[in-house]
Amino acid sequence: MDMSQAAAIVLSVVNSIALLVIISVGLAVIFGMMGLINLATGEFLMLGAYMTVTFYRLGMGFWVAAILGSLSVGLFGIIIERCLIRFLYGRLAAMMLATWGLSLIMIQVVTLIFGTSTQSLPTPLGSFKIGGYSFSDYSVVVDVAALAMLGLVYVVFTKTRYGTMARAATLDATMASVIGIDVRRVNMLTFGFGAALSGLGGALLSALAGVVPTFGQQYVGNAFMTVISGGAAVLTGTASASVLLGGVQGLVSNASTAFFGSISLLLVAIVLLRFMPNGISGKWGRRF
């Protein structure tokens, strides 16, 4: 194996990790901070992708379209929290059914509006070469974006006033409200933030894959695997699970085929959860 082949494998493994981060970080925020299982998470990705395609068609550049797409899913998340989610806190099964129903409704509504045909926008930027291998610039953008999303989560939850309040509300909602934190408002913002992160994930994916109403379904399994394997710690858990699962998937795909890569991801997640039922971060004392 020469240097350029090694570089190709490293880049592709890093990209597999980054793809897991961008699909799961929104889910991780909602799950980790609110203890809420959002089964519509795949449809938040899908909505982000559709909004990005729409803004792009309206003549905006891809980057602007992606950010607007992400923000509009965040806004949508806030509306959903106000109209649906807030009535169901503490009722886990009801919450799962409601978000699952939401996901079905979203798929059907998007089908009605956009039809079943594949929508897409071209992958931005060009390619670069290392030795005999060429790579797309955009895959590096996705890597950087994944890091930036983790960085954003870190900054928002540790460096801002809202973040401190959100963590307080997570640890003990009653106590938090006693000391004057408006837990309902915090929950609304957290749900919206998680939705916006999922929306950004979908926006980034829209330039890679074809966008169809069932777009989210292909990612939701891996997103749940990553978040559950990561455990309750939003940032460190998701990051370490992405590195582990994405790393194994990337290496196995490169050494054999994409088929075995997909299997290896699931296998590692199952074995990991057998021995660490609370995920990688389950035994870590800190929540973040």
Add this chain to the structure above:
Amino acid sequence: MVETKRRRRLAHLSILAAALMLGTTLSACQGGAMGGGGNAASNTSGPIKIGMLLDQTGELSLAGQPMLKSAQMAIADVNAKGGVLGRKLALTSYDPQSDNSKYAQYANQLAGQDKVDVIMGGITSASREAIRPVTDRTKTLYMYNEPYEGGVCDKNTFLNGATLDQTISPLIPFGIKKFGPKVYVVAADYNFGHDAAKWVQKLTAKAGGTVVNTEFVPLNVSDFNSIINHIQAAKPDIVASMLVGSNHVAFYRAYAAAGLNQSTPILSETFGLSGEQVVLAPKEAHNIYVAASYYAALNRPENVAFKKLWHQANGADYQEPTAQDVDVWNGIHMYAEAVKKAGTTDRTKVIAALESGITFDGPGGPVSVDPKTHHTIYDVEIAQTNTSHTFDIVKTTPQVQPTWEQSVCDLQAKPDVNKQFTLP
């Protein structure tokens, strides 16, 4: 401790939830057959009834809607020219809603209650295999107007679409001759992809080339990084792509984004079936060669006339017709010719007429029935993607026989054979 328990319960519930969602996706792919239905007696007066099953809603509606428009056009065309045996053609159509169990149900209804003279339709191979048992049992003639993987051998069934064998046979030797002998195969990981990969293997060897690697990609995979690396390591002269569906569109993207499409062309039998040439930007769809029995760019008088009718009926801005739309048009005209020749709609006599070698000058070139296999002899076009989201014709191979079907299926010598042959 309470906290830990809650987390654990959450974890279990969410895994269950993920499994549930996977389950619903899978169960959507399954169908079932229904019983019932009697013998369809051939009517002797009134209009000749053509039963049509093409999805107008659901995921296959994208293909089904223009195909039904094509059927309506063909029937209007036959009727405008005086009909058949002094009788008009009449269409009875149901929407199977992209659901295979509805195919069996509506096929029963067409045969049993509506007593149609012929059933046409079915888009996927699964839907065809849902219809075929019903038409066989109720002794109703069946025509499948759709390109498919090949190999069906059934006295009661006529297959009016080009087979994999017919379209790939000219494409692979063309690619090897033009670009070089080393072929890398990427194919969708299901029945069709595996069949297609076997065909590429066989034809590459025959044309003096070598398949350097074959990679099967599950339908839900859209991360093509590792595959792009494998292709770059193998340095093939050509990539043969038999990928299918919206996730696999990502392959052409990743391939172009890595700059590979500048150096290594792609040959594909499937590119364009999901409108890939429209979905992808021209620079992403650059350097891709495809093959089918029809492309809208064909410059034949029959095609010019057909496209004029097509846009008159469906609007000037309506999408261009595709091979499957033309297959429907051809199928109905061939059936009309066969009834004329038989002098009746009686099933056995119409089958005999079709087997006598009915020929129709379709938009894509002359098409005729192969009596031994009930398949169709077609002109096959090789085309190349261009910068305006369509295809340019590169080469026409006239009158391509269903050679492989002819080697395994002979319905004149063995009319009772009823199976689908597959490549070993």
